[in-house]
Amino acid sequence: MRDEKFFLHPTHEWQRRYEALRASFVDRLPAKVVGDKFGYTPSYVNLLRHQFAHEKFDFSEPVPEGKTRRRKVDAVTRNKICSWREHRLSAGEIAQLLSEDGIEISVRTVERILAEEGYPKLPRRTRLKIGLTVQGAKVPETSQSISMSKWDNRKHECQDAGIFIFAPFIQQLGIPQIVQKAGLPGSKMIPALSYFLSFLAVKLVGTERYAHMGEHAFDSGIGLFAGLNVLPKCTAMSTYSYGLDSPELLRLQSTFVKQVNKLGLIDKNVINLDFHTIPHFGEESVLQKHWAGARNKRMKGALTLFAQDASSKLILYTAADIQKNEADDQVLSFLEYWQGIQRRVQSTFVFDSKFTTYSNLSALNQKGIKFITLRRRGKKLIQNVSQLKPWKRINIPHAKRKFPNPLVHESSIEIKDYEGSLRQLIMRGNGHEKPVFIISNDFDSPLELVAGNYSRRWRVENAISEAVKFFNLNALSSPILVKVHFDVIMTMIADTLYSMLAKNLRGFEDCDAPKIYRHFVKGKGKIVAKDGNLSVIFPKRAHNPILRAVPWHRMPSVLSWLDDANLELVFS
Numbered sequence: 001m002r003d004e005k006f007f008l009h010p011t012h013e014w015q016r017r018y019e020a021l022r023a024s025f026v027d028r029l030p031a032k033v034v035g036d037k038f039g040y041t042p043s044y045v046n047l048l049r050h051q052f053a054h055e056k057f058d059f060s061e062p063v064p065e066g067k068t069r070r071r072k073v074d075a076v077t078r079n080k081i082c083s084w085r086e087h088r089l090s091a092g093e094i095a096q097l098l099s100e101d102g103i104e105i106s107v108r109t110v111e112r113i114l115a116e117e118g119y120p121k122l123p124r125r126t127r128l129k130i131g132l133t134v135q136g137a138k139v140p141e142t143s144q145s146i147s148m149s150k151w152d153n154r155k156h157e158c159q160d161a162g163i164f165i166f167a168p169f170i171q172q173l174g175i176p177q178i179v180q181k182a183g184l185p186g187s188k189m190i191p192a193l194s195y196f197l198s199f200l201a202v203k204l205v206g207t208e209r210y211a212h213m214g215e216h217a218f219d220s221g222i223g224l225f226a227g228l229n230v231l232p233k234c235t236a237m238s239t240y241s242y243g244l245d246s247p248e249l250l251r252l253q254s255t256f257v258k259q260v261n262k263l264g265l266i267d268k269n270v271i272n273l274d275f276h277t278i279p280h281f282g283e284e285s286v287l288q289k290h291w292a293g294a295r296n297k298r299m300k301g302a303l304t305l306f307a308q309d310a311s312s313k314l315i316l317y318t319a320a321d322i323q324k325n326e327a328d329d330q331v332l333s334f335l336e337y338w339q340g341i342q343r344r345v346q347s348t349f350v351f352d353s354k355f356t357t358y359s360n361l362s363a364l365n366q367k368g369i370k371f372i373t374l375r376r377r378g379k380k381l382i383q384n385v386s387q388l389k390p391w392k393r394i395n396i397p398h399a400k401r402k403f404p405n406p407l408v409h410e411s412s413i414e415i416k417d418y419e420g421s422l423r424q425l426i427m428r429g430n431g432h433e434k435p436v437f438i439i440s441n442d443f444d445s446p447l448e449l450v451a452g453n454y455s456r457r458w459r460v461e462n463a464i465s466e467a468v469k470f471f472n473l474n475a476l477s478s479p480i481l482v483k484v485h486f487d488v489i490m491t492m493i494a495d496t497l498y499s500m501l502a503k504n505l506r507g508f509e510d511c512d513a514p515k516i517y518r519h520f521v522k523g524k525g526k527i528v529a530k531d532g533n534l535s536v537i538f539p540k541r542a543h544n545p546i547l548r549a550v551p552w553h554r555m556p557s558v559l560s561w562l563d564d565a566n567l568e569l570v571f572s
Contacts, residue, residue, distance in 0.1 A: 010038075020045060021052055041078055047118045071109050081113050090122060143198075143223070143232040144189040148563040151224065151529040158221025160205045161525025162517075164536040165547070167225070167567055169500045170197075171556035174259050175493075182252035185243065190232060193561050195240055197226035199486075202237075203494035206470050206517060221527050227561045241483045246321070249485050256493060257316055257341055265500070267311030268342065270453050272460035273331065273351040274308075277301040278320075278484060302484045305330050307338075308460040310350070310453070314499055315463060315492040316341075320485035331356045335369060348372060348442065350457050358417040365420065365441045372454045375415070375424065375437035385409075385426060385435050396452045406430040410447055413439070425451055467491050470514045504550045519543045534562065537570040544571040 010016045020038045023029045024045060031042035040048075073081075077098065084094045091110040098105050179193045186192035201222055223230040232240075260266055279301040289300050303324075307317035317334055331349065339345055349364065353374035364371050375381075391407045409426040425438040425447055438454050471491045498513040501520070508516065526537040538544065548571045559565045 017048060021048055024049055035075075039072070039075060041075060041082070041117065043082075044078075044117055047116070071105070073105070073109065073113055077103055077105070078113055078117070081110055082117050082119070085114055085119050088122065142189060143228045143230050143236065145191055145194060145227060146224065146229045148529060148532060148534070148565045150229075151534075152531070154527075154529050156221050156224075156527045158525050158527050158536075159219050160201075160222050160522075161527065161536055161538060162521035162523055163201055163204055163222060163225050164525075164527075164567065165501065165521060165569065166204055166497050167559060168552065168555035168557065169497050170200075171558070171560065172263070172500070173256075173496070175200075176560050178252070178255045178259060181255045183248055184252065185240075185248075190228065190236075191561075194227040195232070195237075197561070198228070198231050198237065199241075199490050200494060200497075201225055201231065203471055203490050204497065204521070206514075221525075224527065224562070238483075241486050244483075244486055246485070249489060253318065253489050253492075254337065254340060256489075256496075260314065260316075260496060261341060265312060265496070266309040266314055266316065268309060268347050270310035270456075271316065271338075271347045271349055272308045272310050272457050273334065273349060273355060274306055274457075274460045274464065275322075275327065275330075275355070276304050276306060276464045278304055278488075303327065304484070304488055305334070306460060306464055307334055308463055310456060310459060312499065313459055313463055314496055318485070318488040318492055320488050328357050328360060331360055332363060335364070335367065345369060348453065350454055352457070358415055361441075362418045362420070365418075370440070370442045372438065372440040372442065372450060374454075375439045377434070377437050381437065382434055385428070388426065391428070392447075394448045394451060396448065396455050403429060403431040406451070408447060408451060415439075423450070427451060430455075463495070466512050466514070467495065470512075470517070471495065505546055506549055507546065520547060529565075532563070532565055533568060534559065534565045535568045535570055538572060540572045547571045 010019050016038050020034050020040060023034050023037065024031070029037075031045040034040065034045045035042045080098065081094055084097060089097070091107045091114065094110050095105055095107045098110075175196070176193055179196050184192040184196060186195060190198075205222075220230055261268070302320050303322040305317070305319040305322060306315055308315055317337055319330065319333070322330060331351065335345070335349075338347070345368075348370040350372045353376050355373065361371060361373070388409045388411075391409050393405055394408050396404050396406070406427045406429045408428075411424050411426075412421045413424045414421055420441075422439045422441060423443050425440075427436045427438065430436060438451060440450055442450055471494055495513065498516055502511055502516050503509055505511075505516070505520065508519070520543055523541065524539065528535040528537065538547075547569075552569060557567050559567055
């Protein structure tokens with residue numbers, strides 16, 4: 001028997017729409033309030049209003065009972081679908097991404113949601129984008145290693161030809177040897193180095209997720225970069241990364257950084273350390289909640305650690321398997337790692353006040369490690385600042401610094417859980433409402449240097465921000481921390497390659513990866529293979545003169561993973 005609940009809690013879709021429109025038109029409730037009440041997004045409520053006002057539908061013929069009910073889709077999933085469509089993903093691609101997040105939903109349902117939200121169908125894509133090459137041949141079903149003899153006398157239009165610009169730097173870094181020393185696995189069809197270069201290629205061209213590798217599946221040119229006929233499918237890539245273990249990743253990271261150190265790419269005097277939470281939005285996530293500064297809240301995700309060379313801004317160390325109870329001791333774990341890179345550590349570690357404990361600061365001091373951090377300031381400390389004398393005005397040189405001349409009061413202090421004395425610098429007039437309390441065990445360096453080294457700690461935050469934006473560090477679809485760590489290491493390597501390229505581009509030496517990609521890497525090119533030579537010919541572009549000025553002749557040109565083919569970069 002029906003009662004008032006029939007009207008208060010509508011179950012049929014046609015009735016929900018009716019009540020939603022009644023609430024909007026008659027009760028004059030905002031679209032958000034209506035959406036929250038009936039399970040719609042505000043945009044869908046506005047669409048209903050528009051369709052009703054223009055007589056696009058009525059309620060004279062409701063859906064008969066007994067027919068198959070449409071699947072209900074919650075607001076969170078609906079928002080995800082809309083967000084991915086904004087990135088021009090098809091319904092099939094969206095359904096696949098939802099499946100990775102633990103949400104099983106059909107392609108037809110995705111199409112229905114997109115239609116309800118007012119999104120038109122994507123324009124018909126070209127043959128290239130539906131999996132056909134320029135020659136009209138179908139993309140190979142499986143990836144496999146390829147020899148240059150199969151490419152001889154072939155020409156190919158590559159959609160991401162700029163990726164070959166990194167090949168000399170890959171050889172310079174000794175990536176083939178690094179992969180071998182790390183002991184990364186391969187398969188019968190795909191060697192370890194080709195798997196590695198496939199992951200690296202996706203990072204270098206700014207692909208948002210490994211699930212989006214289908215965007216490159218049609219391009220045998222980018223496959224050739226990895227030594228394959230075509231890049232592996234996303235399933236193969238995911239399976240590979242799941243199969244890696246922590247010892248392999250640690251070997252990969254340390255071997256790579258040792259080579260970076262050997263080439264003299266890092267200064268090592270000052271190292272910035274910082275945590276970053278990579279959020280995970282899967283409904284069945286088992287990850288712990290950590291503070292996410294960018295979102296200003298605690299949320300489930302992988303807590304990662306970054307160590308950055310302050311001078312070169314290169315990432316030196318990453319960790320992605322950190323639990324809450326392990327976070328305070330990560331500075332000691334990094335020290336152990338860093339001692340394996342260079343026998344005698346003379347670096348100064350810089351980090352914020354919540355990075356570790358005072359007892360760990362004491363442990364660093366006993367090991368002879370200099371550090372600069374912030375003191376946790378209480379109400380009493382701040383109240384006593386006005387009574388302190390004397391104050392000294394210093395200069396912290398930096399082109400973008402708004403307050404380069406703060407006032408500083410210097411003293412020696414003792415704090416609980418720290419054995420011995422600490423040097424304290426209190427800074428005012430630096431753009432912050434409250435004074436900053438810098439503490440360090442470095443009593444010898446000028447106070448301008450100590451204050452400046454901490455002030456430049458923002459560089460590691462900028463590096464993380466860049467990794468999030470361009471290398472898509474926050475596009476985490478897996479709760480498996482080993483897989484996350486591998487992704488972070490690949491980000492570190494890709495970032496290093498971009499830095500090496502930038503240092504050779506006159507006028508762009510200090511530019512970030514997105515800008516370098518936009519001006520020099522992004523774009524088509526023609527690949528020509530003949531007699532063991534591989535020519536990559538780039539069309540006429542405004543920045544080609546800068547690329548021609550790079551001393552390519554001083555860099556490795558032999559591609560060891562492609563039968564020692566000789567690489568020639570031609571900038572029209």
